[in-house]
Amino acid sequence: MGNACFSHCQRPHQHAGTTKEQGAFVSIGSSSTTASETGESYNNIRDGLSADDAAYHDEDLFYDSDAYVWFDAFENFPDEGEASFSLSIPALKMVRTRLKDSFPNDRNFLNDDYIRSMACQAYAKDRNPRRAIETTIEVLSNIMEWRDVQNVSELPHLVSMAAASQAQLQRWKVSQSQLKRAQNLVKFLNTGSVYWHGMTKDGRPILWVRAHRFLLPAAKILLLVQEDENLVDEAQRMALLLLADLGIQHGMPDGISNVCVICHAESLSAPTPNDANKFAAAAAAAATASRSGPILELLTKGYPNRIHQVWITTPVSSTSTMDEWIQMQSPLLPDELAESLIICDDDDDDEEEECQERLAEEVLLNGWEDLPAFLGGPNQDHDHFYPDSSSREGSFLEFDFYGMKERLMEQRMEYEERMRRE
Template sequence: MTTEISAEEANKVVAAEAANDDDFKDAVEDEEVENPNVRRPLEYSQEKLFHVMEWRQEEGAPEMIDLIKLANGPEADVEDPEKLTKAKALVYTLNYGSMYWHGLTKDGRPILWVRTNRKPWYPDVDAEVNALIAMADAGIKCMPDGVTDFVCISDASSPPPPNPTFMIKMLKALVKGYPDRLNLLLSAPISSIVQFVMNLLLPLMPGRLASKVVLLDTAGIKPKLSELLMHGEEDIPKFFGGPCDHDEFYPEESYCENRGQGTLKFDWYGMVERLEAAKKEFEESKK
């Protein structure tokens, strides 16, 4: 697969996106100067929390999960056409089934799975960011007691061509909205497109975040997952050579039916129920 833009063009777009966002640059700089071995002063933590809450209000984060419910109901009940349009765009993005929570790690961290082969070539960037916000908030709500971060595992076997605006906005959301929530990002297999994307993004990432990104080949991902996932090899999905069929719960959109009276096809509510059940199982195992 070939990219639609050259590396030089992509670098220019990514650099311009980052340079035009002072808050993003400040967030990255704050992370860079922080020594992970030194306990954060209370003032720093309070200021960081303030910036996160400010970002959440600006992005409308508190309403994202409510928008899913709205889009799952009859359109005639919605009085605000603009809100309905936003809700439908978010749900259309979820319907791809390109990201979902499923299962926990051995230490209780929820796992966000990303299926890059299901991502559109021409994404609705704002809707993708809104979907990430809704997903992140749902996962955080389902964390077991004492767990404060999550793991992301990406099947990068057939990614779409890089979209610089999409990449930088998703990175902004992670850095500004969820600065300490990502514990680990695993991606496999390694391809020219994945390397292209990481070469663009790694220079923009805070050091703390960049150190959490691990790229593995096809041979390396399976033993890593066996070591990481709560039930070991039993939890490895079929797309990584394991026995667990994620498509049973999260099939491609063409195999899904509407969940309600609206446009939601993705099994959002089933996903949350399964994650809550995994949380309960984990907490019971620790008693």
């Protein structure tokens, strides 16, 4: 399933020395013991995890269901030179309880698959795959704290405000400042520049970025919000955070913890370096960020390990500029993001056909029939469901936000049912 870790991660088997970060065995008695009975309390579990005298060697470790559960972030089952690491059920329960207690209003954002994928990450400095469970909890807590600061969980309410009648707004006692933020948010959504539609062959929801819509001329954007450029950045930032959350919470089948992004540079040719910067930033930021905001902060603090691949379909005339940008920016990007960028040229017939074939054969769930018309395919759904409505007057929601959410949930359930049948 790509480069993410789900129920378990395969890593090279290492015969390393014992450290206190590697965890401890905790005796739980017979195999009939229930998960709630295993540690007596989470404090006891934590004490077992952090015991300085805890010791084990990979070559000597075997799982004995009658006696022990490994309470580190990983369980290790040596098998012919490879080790399999996964978050144990009691440890997963412990992580969930800690996060639920600290962030009761946003506890559903982190599902079990994402917690497991984060637990499978290596340490940044020594690349040791054994990230301690306390480190995992700290990383996830930092994500949740960042979400609190960004008020991410409140964004769906802004969409409701923009779609509400005057009577509803009065009943909800919506302030003028709240209403203004809601209107600016939906004005960006109405461009139809970023939306969820379809899935990859391995079940990842696809976030589409229509670059020529995303990079609206500055005068047009400023006219939309009738204020200053800071409000443009805020509107884009809010919209992308809102869409990222929607896909994560409603579009991921069981076992999936990251997404695919396809960014199309339709109608863009020979961009200036500044335009290329914005365009590439839009592609990388599609899951999270804003046009000129702190993109790296958003990617690393808000949504780490959430992007599986970023496909960029771009005219050949702009490819060299894009390559230069990627080479220049890659050292600053998280490793998983830098490695996920794929440029697909489509300027001439041969290149366009190759790009179409790659997307149909490697990415899109139903192959050619899912390829959108703007990429030369037969699928008309994109412009039908997500037209550019930014030219319409008014501050109301034209973008089919709730229809997109419903389709996202339906495709997830259909994929899960398809997997069960197979």
